[in-house]
Amino acid sequence: MARIGIIGSEGRMGHALARAIEGAGHEVAGGVDKGGDVARLADKSDALVDFSAPAALEANLHAAIGAGIPILIGTTGLEERHFRAIDDAARCVPILQTGNTSLGVNLLSHLVREAASKLGDDWDIEIVEMHHRMKVDAPSGTAKLLGEAAAEGRGIDLADNSESGRDGHTGARARGAIGFAALRGGTVAGEHSVIFAGEEERITLAHSAENRMIFARGAITAAAWLIGKPGGRYAMADVLGL
Template sequence: MTANSTPASGRYRVAVAGASGRMGRMLIEAIHNSDDCVLAGALDVPGSPALGIDATAFLGRASGVPITSDLREGLARAQVLIDFTRPEGTLAHLEACKELGVKLVIGTTGFSDEQKKTLAEGAEKVAVLLAPNMSVGVNVTLKLLEMAAKALSTGYDIEIVEAHHRHKVDAPSGTALKMGEVIADALGRDLNECAVYERYGHTGARDPSSIGFATVRGGDIVGDHTVLFAGTGERIEITHKSSSRETYAQGSLRAVRFLADKPQGMFDMFDVLGLR
């Protein structure tokens, strides 16, 4: 059986990168509790104190899958790798996945344009699903934002406010940027040209074509996003709030199932949810 083939048991063999982290553990628990997925590999960085430990030990159960930093070992039995790590780590995983024929579900954020190009080139060899947020609710929210932006294309100022926990290292969040991209595309604008990420001092009047971003970091906030359409005499706010990473894990498993019959290509959660 090759890595890309569906197991005879009908269960998808899934490996998890960043296995000892908060998101990694949530993914492993979701896979463990799933009826159609099985944990096939668990990866972590060299030097991690979790190396060698059974990946489901934190659940008080044994999976027979040790956490390893050896990519070939961790991906040897996998059909799909779920990766919520850092851009550099994800790109290293991509190279191993291309070699071994393992598909990729990527929730990592903070990619540069050049790194996104590398991912797209990798998708010519193996199926890659890239989404800054795997939550079903967030992706439905993105569709609502597209509709709202088209209807409120004139006379409304657009601001995006996001809040996350103190440990998040990139800003604005990948989800906030995706919201900006969806809105800008709906308005026929280029986000790179109309985004405003900082305001300080005497800024002058607001450019009506701009899309503003504000970032909050603190505590254990899982993820809050609000898009404000501020007009004359009224304001429309579209908000999504995450209270648990479980929604990201369940969305990731939906992505795994979607990729089952996809040999190569670049996809996102709109493809998974039929929101095109």
């Protein structure tokens, strides 16, 4: 049984994580939110799970390092400076940062990478995602994860080959580009489709989240898996053995 601390405990995801921890037979070590003492939480935890906000990331990393425990980061909307901070902290403690903790989505990412590696750039790749009306960032972390998987499969850099926010007279689609479209509305937990559009045929790989508990269960599976691992950056693919 592991003691798992929740950063962002009062949000919807925080409550789902608490249920997932108990459902997996582990113990909720406690929880903190904005202004809370994350270092104290880390001292009584075997692992931390962070679904809070980008502004809190550095303090959360420092708390994990101070306690010498792993941290799973599911916070979205991270910027380059956040990823640099994660890389620095991973020299000391095991860290898993992901845009999506669903085991199904991460298997989808693996399939997208494989498909992109087999199909040439005459197959256009479009990633379409939909989330609830309250989501504040776009494209979603999961869409970016899938885009990175497609880019890796093709051996290209996503930043140099992505298209999004099309509006007006945009001109023809660039060959080899990876496109993104974000839809928002209702209470959708998360839907993602990766479309490979070729000449007179299409392949669609998709995942639908029916409840945020799938993310919570995946996060707790991964956090427990991290316990006892050496310092370093890990991915959900490692948890799945892919």
